[in-house]
Amino acid sequence: MSAFPDTAAAAEIHTDIEYSRAEGVSLRLDASIPDGPGPFAAAIVVHGGGWVRGDKRIDVAPLFKPLSDAGIAWFSINYRLAADPLHFGIAVHDVEAAIRFVKENAGEYRIDPNRLALIGESAGGQLAGMAALNGAPGTSVKAVVALYAPTDLPSLLKDSELIPSSIRDSVKGTPFEGLLMARLAQLSPIEKVRAGMPPFLLIHGTADPLVPFAQSRAMCMRMQSVGASCDLFKVPGGGHGMRRWEGNPEMSEPYKREMIHWLLEQLADNPVHAI
Numbered sequence: 001m002s003a004f005p006d007t008a009a010a011a012e013i014h015t016d017i018e019y020s021r022a023e024g025v026s027l028r029l030d031a032s033i034p035d036g037p038g039p040f041a042a043a044i045v046v047h048g049g050g051w052v053r054g055d056k057r058i059d060v061a062p063l064f065k066p067l068s069d070a071g072i073a074w075f076s077i078n079y080r081l082a083a084d085p086l087h088f089g090i091a092v093h094d095v096e097a098a099i100r101f102v103k104e105n106a107g108e109y110r111i112d113p114n115r116l117a118l119i120g121e122s123a124g125g126q127l128a129g130m131a132a133l134n135g136a137p138g139t140s141v142k143a144v145v146a147l148y149a150p151t152d153l154p155s156l157l158k159d160s161e162l163i164p165s166s167i168r169d170s171v172k173g174t175p176f177e178g179l180l181m182a183r184l185a186q187l188s189p190i191e192k193v194r195a196g197m198p199p200f201l202l203i204h205g206t207a208d209p210l211v212p213f214a215q216s217r218a219m220c221m222r223m224q225s226v227g228a229s230c231d232l233f234k235v236p237g238g239g240h241g242m243r244r245w246e247g248n249p250e251m252s253e254p255y256k257r258e259m260i261h262w263l264l265e266q267l268a269d270n271p272v273h274a275i
Contacts, residue, residue: 010035020097038110041267042073048122051082095131117143125149129189143266151219153184199229205238
């Protein structure tokens with residue numbers, strides 16, 4: 001029986017594949033490949049958890065069935081968690097490594113390396129956004145979906161519990177506070193916005209207590225100001241986390257339909273979107 005009962009029955013499932021090894025840590029992913037010869041469009045899924053927790057199967061589980069039903073291959077990754085402030089931000093490199101792995105093994109997994117998207121939720125949305133915008137060799141992607149993603153980290157340091165208290169408390173009132181603010185700015189997707197960046201779909205609950213809806217609105221406005229393509233999908237009354245939305249079809253179904261429609265458009269052989 002599949003480890004992912006909510007995925008399409010015909011999908012080919014791979015679990016705990018090592019995609020990279022970083023500082024002695026084995027980084028692993030799960031994959032679901034549609035039945036057939038392909039090559040298929042694909043998405044790399046990055047879980048949230050405030051950078052200090054989270055899991056590639058549990059946190060992003062609501063995304064698996066919609067992707068599989070749409071015939072999109074997906075790769076859900078684990079990454080290094082921020083065990084201490086010095087490790088904050090290193091997971092961006094893990095997402096980049098996952099992109100390279102998927103592209104380099106495209107033939108084995110019957111996917112089209114030129115039709116690859118990133119999907120991240122919460123902290124995973126920040127990581128996905130940064131990986132897409134850093135421009136590291138071998139990491140180009142066609143599109144990014146970011147769900148309730150923190151895109152302006154300095155503003156969250158003071159106002160949100162999403163930034164781990166261990167990180168906040170370790171530097172508060174010390175000379176390192178300024179350095180941390182600078183580092184958080186470097187890790188903020190809104191500061192990396194540029195012309196020619198991949199199109200983004202931002203999905204955000206309007207009642208999010210951890211990452212204000214205004215973060216996604218500001219990110220979209222910044223992207224549009226440089227001529228980049230950004231769509232913002234509101235989840236009215238939605239709090240923080242797609243798993244919290246699952247019990248209410250009026251919250252969970254519309255964003256899934258919008259996400260799949262948008263991905264199929266962006267990952268088509270000849271996608272059409274405003275630049």
